[in-house]
Each structure stands twice: as structure tokens, then as C-alpha cells.
Amino acid sequence: MGITLNFSVIFTEIIFILISSLIFLTDKFIKNKNYSFYIAFITLIVGIFLALFTPFGNFTYAYQNDFSSSILKLFVLFGAILITLISYNYLQHFKALNYGEYYGLILFSLVGSFIMLSAMDLLTIYLGLELMSFPVYFLIALNYAYNKTSLEGSLKYFLMGSLGSLFILIGLGLVYYFIGTFTLPEISHKLIEESINNKILLLAFIFFLGGFSIKLSFVPFHMWAPDAYESAPVPITSFIASIMKFTAMATLVKIILIGFNPLKVQIGELLIPIILLTILIGNIMAIKQDNIIRMLAYSSIAHAGYAGLGLISGNYAGYSFSIFYMLVYLIMTIGIFSVLVFLANYKKDLLNIPNMAGLSKNYPFISFLILIFMFSLAGVPPTAGFMAKFYVFLFLIKAKYIWVALLAILFSVIGAYPYLRVLKVIYMDEKDISFEYKYGITFLIPVCLTAFLVIILGVYPQVLTNIIYKTIYLYVNLFFYPQ
Amino acid sequence: MDLLNNLLSWILWFPLIGIVIIFLINRTNEKAIKWVALITILIDFILSLILLLNFNFSDPGFQFVEKKKWLDFLNSYYFLGVDGISILFIPLTTLTTLLCILISWNSIKKKVKEFHLALLFTNISIVGTLCALDLLLFYIFWEAMLIPMYLIIGIWGGPRRIYATLKFFLYTFFGSVFMLIAIIYLYIKFGTFDYTLLLNKGYSFGIEKLLFLAFALAFAIKIPMWPVHTWLPDAHTEAPTAGSVILAGILIKLGAYGFLRFVLPMFPHASAYFTPLVLTLSVIAIIYGGLACLAQEDLKRLIAYSSVSHMGFVTLGIFSLNPIAMKGAILQMINHGIVTGALFMCVGVVYDRTHSRAINYYGGLATTMPLYAALFMIFTLASIGLPGTNGFIGEFLILAGTFLSNKIATTFAALGVIIGAGYMLWLYQRVFFQKVSPNVKNLPPLKTNELVALIPMVILVFLIGLYPNLFLDFMKTSVANLLMNFK
Numbered sequence: 001m002g003i004t005l006n007f008s009v010i011f012t013e014i015i016f017i018l019i020s021s022l023i024f025l026t027d028k029f030i031k032n033k034n035y036s037f038y039i040a041f042i043t044l045i046v047g048i049f050l051a052l053f054t055p056f057g058n059f060t061y062a063y064q065n066d067f068s069s070s071i072l073k074l075f076v077l078f079g080a081i082l083i084t085l086i087s088y089n090y091l092q093h094f095k096a097l098n099y100g101e102y103y104g105l106i107l108f109s110l111v112g113s114f115i116m117l118s119a120m121d122l123l124t125i126y127l128g129l130e131l132m133s134f135p136v137y138f139l140i141a142l143n144y145a146y147n148k149t150s151l152e153g154s155l156k157y158f159l160m161g162s163l164g165s166l167f168i169l170i171g172l173g174l175v176y177y178f179i180g181t182f183t184l185p186e187i188s189h190k191l192i193e194e195s196i197n198n199k200i201l202l203l204a205f206i207f208f209l210g211g212f213s214i215k216l217s218f219v220p221f222h223m224w225a226p227d228a229y230e231s232a233p234v235p236i237t238s239f240i241a242s243i244m245k246f247t248a249m250a251t252l253v254k255i256i257l258i259g260f261n262p263l264k265v266q267i268g269e270l271l272i273p274i275i276l277l278t279i280l281i282g283n284i285m286a287i288k289q290d291n292i293i294r295m296l297a298y299s300s301i302a303h304a305g306y307a308g309l310g311l312i313s314g315n316y317a318g319y320s321f322s323i324f325y326m327l328v329y330l331i332m333t334i335g336i337f338s339v340l341v342f343l344a345n346y347k348k349d350l351l352n353i354p355n356m357a358g359l360s361k362n363y364p365f366i367s368f369l370i371l372i373f374m375f376s377l378a379g380v381p382p383t384a385g386f387m388a389k390f391y392v393f394l395f396l397i398k399a400k401y402i403w404v405a406l407l408a409i410l411f412s413v414i415g416a417y418p419y420l421r422v423l424k425v426i427y428m429d430e431k432d433i434s435f436e437y438k439y440g441i442t443f444l445i446p447v448c449l450t451a452f453l454v455i456i457l458g459v460y461p462q463v464l465t466n467i468i469y470k471t472i473y474l475y476v477n478l479f480f481y482p483q
Numbered sequence: 484m485d486l487l488n489n490l491l492s493w494i495l496w497f498p499l500i501g502i503v504i505i506f507l508i509n510r511t512n513e514k515a516i517k518w519v520a521l522i523t524i525l526i527d528f529i530l531s532l533i534l535l536l537n538f539n540f541s542d543p544g545f546q547f548v549e550k551k552k553w554l555d556f557l558n559s560y561y562f563l564g565v566d567g568i569s570i571l572f573i574p575l576t577t578l579t580t581l582l583c584i585l586i587s588w589n590s591i592k593k594k595v596k597e598f599h600l601a602l603l604f605t606n607i608s609i610v611g612t613l614c615a616l617d618l619l620l621f622y623i624f625w626e627a628m629l630i631p632m633y634l635i636i637g638i639w640g641g642p643r644r645i646y647a648t649l650k651f652f653l654y655t656f657f658g659s660v661f662m663l664i665a666i667i668y669l670y671i672k673f674g675t676f677d678y679t680l681l682l683n684k685g686y687s688f689g690i691e692k693l694l695f696l697a698f699a700l701a702f703a704i705k706i707p708m709w710p711v712h713t714w715l716p717d718a719h720t721e722a723p724t725a726g727s728v729i730l731a732g733i734l735i736k737l738g739a740y741g742f743l744r745f746v747l748p749m750f751p752h753a754s755a756y757f758t759p760l761v762l763t764l765s766v767i768a769i770i771y772g773g774l775a776c777l778a779q780e781d782l783k784r785l786i787a788y789s790s791v792s793h794m795g796f797v798t799l800g801i802f803s804l805n806p807i808a809m810k811g812a813i814l815q816m817i818n819h820g821i822v823t824g825a826l827f828m829c830v831g832v833v834y835d836r837t838h839s840r841a842i843n844y845y846g847g848l849a850t851t852m853p854l855y856a857a858l859f860m861i862f863t864l865a866s867i868g869l870p871g872t873n874g875f876i877g878e879f880l881i882l883a884g885t886f887l888s889n890k891i892a893t894t895f896a897a898l899g900v901i902i903g904a905g906y907m908l909w910l911y912q913r914v915f916f917q918k919v920s921p922n923v924k925n926l927p928p929l930k931t932n933e934l935v936a937l938i939p940m941v942i943l944v945f946l947i948g949l950y951p952n953l954f955l956d957f958m959k960t961s962v963a964n965l966l967m968n969f970k
Contacts, residue, residue, distance in 0.1 A: 360594070364510065375630055380656075381623040390619075390663075394557075397667045405667075409660045416656055420633070420649060427597075428637045428645050462554050469556070 009059045012050040012073075013111050019043045020107035027100030037088045040103035044081045047110075051077060061183050062124040068475040069118040071467065072250050072323075076113055079243045079330050080106070082446040086338045087235040089442040093345040096145035097233055105135035106239065113247040121182040122175060122208075122259070125251060126168050129215070132247065133161050136240060140232040153224075153231030160224040164214035171207030174200060184259035185479050191262045198263060205260055205267060209274075215248035216304045219277040226289075229297035234344050237293060238337030241300045242330040249307055249326040253319045256311065257472070258479055268314035272404055275312060278305030279408055283415035292340065292353050295418050296333075299377060302415055303329045309392045309408055313399035320472035321391040324465055328376075328388040328457060335450030336373040339366060342443050347435040353422055358431035365439075367426050369447055374419040376454045379412055384457035391465065490534055491547045491563040494573060495610050497527045498603040505600055513595040520599035521584050524606065528577040538570055540956055543964035545616065545679070546570075553620070559676045562617040567961030568743050568813060569613045571954060572736060575820050576613065578939065579732040580606045583725035585936040586828045590724060590835045591639060598639060601631035602725065609733055613740065618666045618676040625701075625737070626659055632726070632734065639723040641840075647714075647721035654714040658704035665697035682748050683968075688756075695753035698746050699761075705738030708761075708798060709768040712791050719787035720840070724831025727783065731790055732824035736816045739797045743813070743965070747801070751968040754802070761802040766895045768795030773902030777909070782830045782840045785910055786823060789866065792899055793819045799896055800881035804969050808884025809962050810955055815877030817954065818947060822865045822874060825940035829859050832933050836926050842910065847919030851926050856915045858937050863911050865944045867904045873947035 007014070023036045030036075051073045058064045084106065091098040112132030119125040137158045143150035176182060178200050179190050191201065213221040229237045256264055282302025289295035307329065310322030343350040343366070350356055360367035376383035389412065396405045457464060486493060501523030508515050539546055545564030553561040565573065580602055591598050608631070611624030629652055637648035670676055673684060686694065704711045715735070719727050747754050772792030779785035797819070800812025832855065833848070834840060849856035865872035868879070878900060886893040929937075947954055 360597075364594075364597070380630060381626045386623070386626070390667075393663070394667050394670070397664065398671050402664065402668070406661075406664055409663065410657075413653060413657045413660060416653065417649075420652060423633075424637060424645055424649070427634060428648075460553075462556060465556055 003060050004058055006055075006057050006059050008055055009057045009065045010063060012047055012054055013114055015050065016043065016047065016107050016111045016114075020104040020111075023100040023104040023107070027104075030100075033091075033095075033098045033100070034088070036100035036103045037084065037091075040107060041081070041084050041088075043107065044077055044084060047077050048074065048081075058120075062121045063115070063118050064120045065118055066475070066478075068254075068471050071471050072117045073114055075327055075330070076110065076117070076243055076247060079246065079334055080110055082334045082338070082450070083235055083239050083243070085442045085446050086238070086334070086341045087233075089338075089440060090233060090235050090341045090345065094146060094233065097142055102139065102142065105139050109133075109135040109139075109239070110243075113243060116247050116251045117254075119251075120184055122172055122184070122255070123182045125255070126165070126172065129168070129211070129248075129251075130165060132244060133215070136236065136244065137161070139236045139239075140228055143231060143233045143236075146233075147231050149227070150231035153228040156224045157228040160214050160221060164211040164221070167207045168211035171204045171211065174204035174207065178204070184255065187259045188261045188479075191260070198266070201260065202263060202266055202270070205263065206270070208255065209252075209271075212248050212252050213274070216245055216252070216308070217278075217301045218274055218304060218308065219281050219301070222278065222281065222301045225301055226294045226297040229300070230291060230293050234293070234337060234341045237297075238334050241296070241337075242333040245300070245304055246323075246326045246330050249304070250323050253311070253322055253472075257316070257319055257476055261476075264314045268312045268399070271308060271312050272401070275305050275308040276404065276407055276411075278302065278308065279411045279415075283411050283418075286415065286418040287421075289418070290353050292351050292356075292422065295353065295422070296336065299415070299418060300329075300333070302411075303377070306389060306392060306408065306412075309396050309404070312401060312404060313395045315395060315399055316472055316476055317469060318392070318395040318399065320469040321388070321395055321465070323472070324461075324468050325388040325392050327464070327468070328384045331450050331453050331457070332373055332376050332385060335447060335454060336370070336377070338443065338446040338450065339369050339373070342366065342437070342447075346437045347433070350433070353425055356422070356425050356433075357429035358433055359426045361430075361432065362434055363437075369451055370426060371423060372451050372454055374423050376458070378416040378419040380416070382455070382458040384454045384461065387458050387461045391461075486533075487537060489549060490530065490537070491565065491614050492549055494527060494530045494534060494577070495563070495607060495614065497530060498523055498606050502600055502603050505596060505603070508596070510596045516596050516599055517584065517588060520603060521581070523603065524577060524581045524584060527606070528574065528581050531574040531577045534565070535570065535574055538957065540567075541960060543567070543960040548616075553617070557619065557670070557676070558674060559619045560617045561620065562677060563614045564616050565614050567958040568965070569740065571813070571817055571957055572613050572733065572740065573610055575817055576606060576609050576733050579728060579820065579824055582824070582828065582936040582939065583728050585932050586728070586831055587723065587725045588932040589930070590831065594638060597634065598725075601634050602729075605631040605635070605729060609737065612737055616678045618669065618678060618681070620676075621678075622659070622663060622666055626656075628734070628737075629655060632730070635726040635729070636718055636722040640721040640726065641723075642721070643717070644721040647717040650714045651718040654704055654711070658701040658711075661697040662701035665694050668694065678745070684749075686750075688752060691750050691753040692756065695746060695750040695757060698741070698750070699757070702738040702741035702746065705741070706735055706794050706798065707738070707791065708764050708794070709771055709791065710764075712768065712772075715791060716784050716787045719790065719827075720781060720783045724827060724834065727787075727827040727831070728824045731786075731827055732820040735790065735794060736820055739794065739801060739812070739816055742798070742801050743809075747804075748965055748968060755804070755969060758802050758804065761798060762889055762892045765795045765799040765802065766892050766899075768792065769799070769896050769899035770902065773899050773906060776906035777902070780842055782834075782842055782910075782914070783827065784840075785842070785906065786826050786830065789903070789906065790819070790823055792903060793823065793866075795899065796878060796881050796896065799885055799892060803881075803885040803888045804966065805884050805888050806962050806966055807887070808881050809966065810958055811877050811880025811884055813958050813962070814873075814947070814951065814954060815881060818865070818873040818877045821940050821943050821947075822862050825862045825937060825944075826859075826866065828933075828936055828940070829855070829862065832929065833923075833926070837922060839922070842913050844922055845914040845920055846917045846923070847915070848923055848926075849915040850919050851923050852928060854934075855929050858941060859915065860911065861941055861944060863907045865948070867907050868900060871945070871948050873944050873951075876948060876951040
């Protein structure tokens with residue numbers, strides 16, 4: 001098999017890059033700044049069709065479009081469409097951000113995410129990671145017009161991100177030195193066939209994990225999250241928490257599953273303290289936060305930890321439910337952040353939890369949505385949050401890590417408190433708030449869709465879990481038992 | 484639409500219709516909301532009576548079984564069924580919810596829409612818990628119950644409601660966590676969530692003990708057994724009347740139901756092993772609860788502590804592991820639901836008028852509200868266990884049955900009956916007799932909705948008290964079947 005340059009495989013990415021460049025170039029000349037939203041939105045809708053109809057195949061060894069990456073891309077696109085909608089909603093009230101660059105950078109970041117999902121070698125994954133992250137550093141800093149600390153948040157994230165890149169590069173060097181290749185399937189084939197010192201490969205993986213930990217905000221690389229989340233524009237915060245984490249988790253699963261498959265049990269053991277600390281610290285730190293975005297930042301740390309539990313289990317089902325967890329988290333986060341965008345639009349100080357007191361009196365619809373998302377984040381049935389946790393715990397226990405599951409579930413009892421506190425303030429404290437508002441279509445579509453999905457996935461997750469599980473299962477079989 | 488074949492599903496999901504309609508009603512139209520909720524639950528109650536009428540007394544197994552595929556991947560089913568143990572609780576649940584709507588007709592003034600939604604949702608989750616035979620389904624209903632109860636206590640409760648509701652939520656959430664692990668463990672070991680397939684499986688004794696403890700902790704917190712009872716006085720006291728009635732009337736029964744349904748049949752050896760422990764805890768609960776009642780200054784808190792004591796009788800009866808005591812325990816669960824529910828309603832009646840729960844605030848109520856005093860007397864006597872009322876039958880069966888298996892425990896438990904008479908009669912004396920307190924001089928008499936809510940309870944008190952076989956017949960074969968494991 002020679003190197004193929006099959007451009008139809010990377011058609012989606014080409015289109016996205018062209019369109020975002022077009023937005024950058026023409027933005028100066030167009031007065032009505034909303035046009036870039038329409039372009040970006042249409043591009044994303046078209047992107048869904050492109051992702052559905054792109055032929056499977058390789059573009060050199062580095063890039064491969066297959067059913068797994070197509071499905072993951074569809075999930076990412078789904079999230080991106082909702083985020084673009086809430087961005088539109090947000091930018092109508094925060095006009096200083098409303099420039100073409102905003103949507104252009106989102107599209108760029110999405111291309112990075114696609115590259116990570118499709119990449120078949122470590123170097124390309126690294127490049128995808130950088131392409132995904134850099135636009136986001138800019139997007140956080142864009143908020144300087146409204147929030148002077150956004151530079152700090154952005155810089156913190158950037159510095160941590162650079163540290164992560166450094167880790168990944170060291171990992172790359174180690175892998176190349178000892179195996180002589182970057183391609184994921186070859187790494188695992190070599191690991192199986194030749195007796196290479198596993199310890200060194202494990203060390204290389206630790207460096208990779210360090211790099212990904214920053215994107216997933218695993219302890220001890222979680223410090224940037226609250227500052228960056230708080231200082232970014234609200235829709236961008238949801239982008240960081242949902243799409244970037246989803247992509248990072250899915251890619252990490254791919255690296256373990258295909259690249260480091262023979263080491264997956266050791267990797268699982270290695271992850272136990274990291275994941276447990278992540279869950280514990282995320283949950284405990286969330287308790288005292290008064291700013292709801294900071295609270296959600298810590299909760300997002302904890303949720304990444306729960307998703308990571310699937311990686312510990314070291315079996316394919318566990319991995320697929322890590323991805324399922326991240327997907328559910330993506331839906332919940334976008335949902336709750338759509339509501340926060342609404343609040344930020346009409347009364348910014350409502351983002352402080354104590355100021356929300358009595359919200360339910362005059363705004364029952366908003367409060368009810370928050371109720372659904374909060375119980376889902378806390379993992380109470382019948383919501384998707386429970387189902388996602390349930391599956392992850394199930395396969396963790398199946399892998400005989402009962403004590404890990406027990407600790408993680410106990411931490412989730414602690415973790416329920418911050419969400420209950422928000423509900424307490426909204427429903428049980430009595431105060432009068434009133435502000436003018438209007439429900440736009442760009443608000444209603446994301447919240448209703450996500451709230452609906454949260455309930456439906458809580459009652460009947462079967463369809464989605466089957467898709468993800470079968471994808472991962474077939475994917476692994478394809479690489480290790482080719483016909 | 485074959486009603487009888489899907490009767491359980493109908494009972495379970497019927498309130499959903501009410502929920503949807505209430506969602507669509509404008510929130511300012513409070514009257515319509517109340518009527519929709521009332522009619523929905525009334526129909527649900529009638530459906531549950533149809534269930535009672537179609538019950539086959541001689542069949543010890545599950546009836547009205549519905550089994551459909553739910554989550555293939557996990558081999559989990561939408562699996563409902565009732566037997567003699569659970570059937571009586573379903574009409575009790577719907578009746579209690581119905582009376583809750585009636586009793587709070589005028590007393591809930593804010594967020595009327597949310598209140599009725601929460602009540603209907605509670606009804607669904609409780610009925611679901613009672614008839615789910617798939618462990619995952621059971622767990623989902625079991626946990627889903629927390630959402631509406633958290634809101635009911637927290638939004639419409641008394642001054643310390645937020646502390647109480649958080650305590651309630653976190654306690655029960657904590658308890659269920661271990662049960663979840665145990666359920667997952669069983670699933671991984673045997674590949675099914677189906678309750679009927681999980682019976683009579685061989686575990687090593689050590690594992691069985693751990694599983695027993697995991698399940699028992701969740702149920703013990705819900706009952707609540709001493710020493711994990713501390714959430715109950717707060718939650719009961721601070722909850723609004725309807726919340727207290729649901730908590731006392733049905734919610735805490737689910738713990739005991741869990742023991743009967745899951746713990747005893749699934750882990751018979753461990754249950755036998757832990758019997759002395761549970762009996763000791765029950766006796767402590769009976770006596771401690773009774774003594775705590777004597778020290779209370781707050782009407783609701785007193786009745787809440789009396790629940791601890793009464794539920795001690797129930798666990799005592801269950802773990803005596805003989806048919807008489809067990810039937811007594813099930814009957815006592817229903818009795819306690821009726822009597823304590825009614826007592827909370829009665830307290831709610833005066834609380835709505837005076838907004839005070841302090842016992843020494845009242846005095847001489849019998850002069851100002853004679854009819855109310857008479858009703859309260861009936862429930863007081865039933866709570867004490869006067870012959871002719873339902874309380875007597877339950878306590879008598881439990882003590883008679885326990886005496887056959889454990890004489891020491893019975894002796895101590897019988898002490899609890901005396902303490903019970905002490906605190907209830909003393910309460911009655913302080914509130915209803917003595918000099919007429921100026922605080923209660925001009926209280927209006929009972930309203931229609933309050934009277935209508937209390938009358939069915941009075942009827943049930945005497946019905947069970949005078950003709951208990953009507954109810955005992957339901958559980959006879961199922962209890963005998965359950966105890967086969969311990970022969």
C-alpha cells in the first residue's frame with residue numbers, strides 16, 4: 001500500500017478552512033456582523049452532510065476517515081451547531097464580540113478537533129490538538145472588552161497548554177526513539193510482536209497523558225480551568241467544556257485502544273489515583289464557589305474524572321462508555337450554558353449563585369430547565385447523567401475495581417451538593433428578581449433539544465449506547481483482526 | 484387497550500397524563516390545576532382498587548406481570564408485577580396522594596403548579612418502586628423519588644426546611660449508593676437485573692453478608708432504623724403537611740418493603756445471620772423513639788419520633804421471621820401509614836390556622852374544635868393500639884409472632900407500647916384538655932376539604948381494626964412463600 005493522496009477524504013476539513021478564511025478576509029468589508037453567523041451555521045449544517053457522505057479512506061497514513069471518526073465528528077458537529085446558536089444569542093447582547101473572527105475561530109478549532117478524531121498517527125494528533133486549542137486561546141482573550149481578567153485566563157490556559165504540548169513532544173520523542181514510528185496501529189503491532197521495554201512506552205504514555213490532562217483538566221493540571229472558564233465568553237466556556245473535552249477524551253481512547261492496546265491494563269492502573277483525585281478535588285472545590293461558572297468549571301473537572309473511570313476499566317465497553325459519558329456531558333453542558341447565556345444576556349449579575357435567589361418565582365421555565373440540568377449533572381435518575389454514570393460504574397466493577405467505583409460513587413454524593421445548592425437558591429430562597437427578557441428561537445432550540453435529550457437518554461439510552469459501543473467494538477476488531 | 488393486562492402500567496403512568504395537562508395550564512389558574520391533579524389521582528386510586536379486586540388470593544407468585552424489553556444491552560427489562568406483599572401499598576399510595584391534595588387545597592399558596600407536579604411525580608416514583616421487579620428499574624424509581632421530595636420539603640416547608648431537605652437528600656443518596664454497587668455486582672455475577680432470577684442463587688457467605696449490608700443500609704436509612712434515623716425528625720417536622728404525610732405514609736414504608744422484597748428472599752442466610760443485630764436495633768428504635776417523644780415540645784417532631792418507634796415494631800416483626808409477626812409487620816406498615824399520615828394531617832389542620840407547632844401554644848382545643856378533637860382522639864388511640872383500632876391488630880400480631888422466636892426482644896418491645904400510650908395521651912391532654920389557651924379561642928371549625936380528607940382514614944382505622952382478615956388474606960400466601968426460604 002503506497003501513500004495515497006485522496007483529497008475527497010479531507011474534503012470537510014478543506015471546506016471548513018476555506019470558509020473560515022473567507023470569513024476572516026471579508027469581515028472588514030461587511031457592516032452587518034450577523035452574516036458570519038449565517039455562514040458558519042450553514043457551513044456546520046453542510047458539514048453534517050459532508051461527514052455523512054465523505055468516503056471512508058486514508059489521506060496518507062496520517063489521516064483516516066472511517067465510521068468511528070465520522071460518528072464522533074457528527075457528535076462534535078451537533079454540539080458545535082448548538083454552540084453557534086447560543087453564540088448568536090449571546091453576541092446580540094455583547095456586540096463588541098460580534099465579529100466574523102469569532103465564528104471563524106470556532107470553525108478553525110473544529111477543524112483541529114476533526115483532525116484529532118481522524119488522525120492515525122501521534123504527530124497529526126498533536127497538530128490537531130494545537131489547531132483546536134489556539135483559536136480558543138484567542139476566543140478567551142476576545143472577551144477583554146467585557147472582562148479585564150480574560151487576558152489572565154487566556155494566558156493561564158495558554159501557558160498550561162504549552163506545557164502540555166511540551167509533554168506531548170517529549171512523549172513523541174520517546175515513542176519514536178524506541179519504536180521508530182508514529183502510526184498508531186504500527187505502535188501496537190510492534191508492541192505485540194517485538195519485546196520492547198514496556199516501561200519506557202508507559203513513560204511515553206504518561207507524557208501523552210500529561211498533555212491530554214490539560215485539555216481534560218485532570219488533576220494536577222486542572223488549575224487553569226476555573227479562571228479560563230470564568231473569563232471566557234459564556235458560549236466559549238461551553239465550547240471548552242463540551243467539545244474540546246469530548247474530542248480529547250475520544251482521542252485519548254483512540255490512542256489507548258489502537259496505539260497502546262497491549263498496555264491498556266497498566267494504563268488503567270496508572271490512571272486510578274489521577275482519576276479519583278480529579279473527581280474528589282472537582283467535587284469538593286465546587287462546593288464553595290459562588291460564581292456559577294466557576295462552580296461548573298470545577299464540576300467539569302469532576303465529570304472528566306467520571307468519564308475517565310471508563311479508561312481505568314481497560315475493556316472496550318468501558319472505553320465506549322467513557323465516550324458516551326463525555327457525550328452526555330456535552331449535551332448537559334451545552335444545555336446549562338444556554339440557560340446561563342440567557343441569564344448573562346438579560347441580567348449579568350445572576351451568574352452569581354446567591355443573586356439567583358427566588359428566580360423560580362417569576363421565571364418558572366428557566367428555573368425548571370436549570371432543575372433538569374442540575375439533577376442530571378448530579379446524576380439522579382431518571383436523567384441522562386445517571387445513566388452515563390451507571391454504565392461507567394458497571395464496567396468499572398466488571399473490571400474488578402469495586403473499591404474505585406465505591407470511592408467514585410461516594411464522591412458523587414459530595415458532588416451532589418453544589419447542584420442542590422443552586423436549586424436551593426433558585427427554588428427555596430425568597431426574593432424578587434425581575435428583568436425584561438424575550439425567548440428567541442436561538443435560545444429555545446438549544447435548551448429544549450438538550451433538555452429533551454437529557455430526559456430521553458435517562459429513560460432510554462439504548463440507541464446511543466449501542467451506536468457508540470458497536471462503533472468502538474468494530475473499530476478495534478478492524479485493526480486487530482483484519483480479514 | 485386491554486386494561487387488565489396492563490393494569491399496573493396504567494396505574495403507574497396515569498398521573499403522567501395529569502402532569503402533561505398541568506404543564507399546559509396557565510400557572511395563574513390555580514383552581515384548574517388543583518382539580519386536574521385531584522381528578523387524575525382519583526382515577527388512579529379507582530384503578531388501584533380495580534387492581535385489588537382482581538387479585539388472586541391463592542397465588543403466591545407475582546400477578547399482573549408485565550415484561551417488556553427495555554435495555555437489551557444490559558439485559559434489563561421493563562418488568563412489573565405485584566404480589567401479596569406489595570399489592571396493598573399501591574392503593575395506600577394513591578389514596579395518600581389523593582388526601583394530600585385535598586388537605587393542602589387551601590394551605591399551599593405559592594407555586595401551586597410545581598406543588599401538584601411534584602406530588603404527581605412522587606406518586607409515579609413510589610408506585611414504580613413498589614411494582615418494579617427489575618433491579619435497575621427499581622433503583623431508578625427509588626432514586627427518582629428524591630427529586631420531588633427534595634422540592635416538596637425545601638420549597639413549601641417550615642422555617643428550617645433547607646437544612647432538613649438537604650439532610651434528607653444527602654442521607655438517602657448516600658444510602659442508595661451502596662445498593663447501586665450491590666445491584667451492579669449482582670448483575671455482573673449473574674448477568675441479569677431480573678429479580679425473580681436472582682432468587683436462590685448461591686453466594687459465598689462472606690459475599691452474601693456484604694450484599695446484605697449494602698442493601699440493608701439503603702433500606703435502613705429510608706425506614707429509618709436507629710442510629711441512621713436523624714434525618715427523619717428534621718424532614719418530617721419541616722415538610723409541609725402533604726410532605727409529612729407522604730413521608731410518613733408511604734415513603735418510609737419503602738425501606739421496610741425493600742427488606743421484605745429484596746433482602747430477605749435474596750439473602751436468606753445473611754438475613755438469618757444478622758437477625759440478632761436487626762432485632763436489637765429495632766428494640767432500641769422502639770424504646771429510644773418513645774423516650775424521645777416524651778421530651779418533644781413540637782407537635783410534628785413528636786409524631787416524627789413516634790414514627791421511629793413504630794417502624795421499630797415493623798422491622799422487629801419482619802426479622803422475627805415467622806408468618807404471624809411478618810403479616811403483622813406488613814399490616815402495621817399500612818396502619819402506620821394511615822394513622823401517622825392522619826395525625827400529620829390533623830397537625831396540618833391546626834398549623835394552617837395558627838402557624839405554630841409548639842405543644843404549649845395550644846390547650847383546650849377540645850372546647851373550640853370538638854369534632855376535630857374527636858377525630859384526633861381516634862387516631863391517638865389507634866396509634867397507641869387500642870383494641871378495636873387497626874394499631875392494636877398490627878402490634879398484637881407482631882408481639883405475638885415475635886414472642887415465638889425471641890422472648891427477650893418481645894419483652895422490651897412491649898415496654899415500647901406502654902411508653903407509646905404515655906406520650907400520645909400526654910400529648911392529647913396537653914393540646915386538647917386543660918384551660919383554653921387564648922391562642923386557640925377563635926379558631927374556625929374543620930373545613931370540608933379537611934373533613935373529607937380525614938374521614939377515609941377513620942373508616943380505615945376501624946375497618947382494619949374490626950375485620951383485619953380482609954387485609955391479611957392478601958398477604959397470607961406470599962408471606963408463607965417468603966418464609967419458605969428460612970425453613
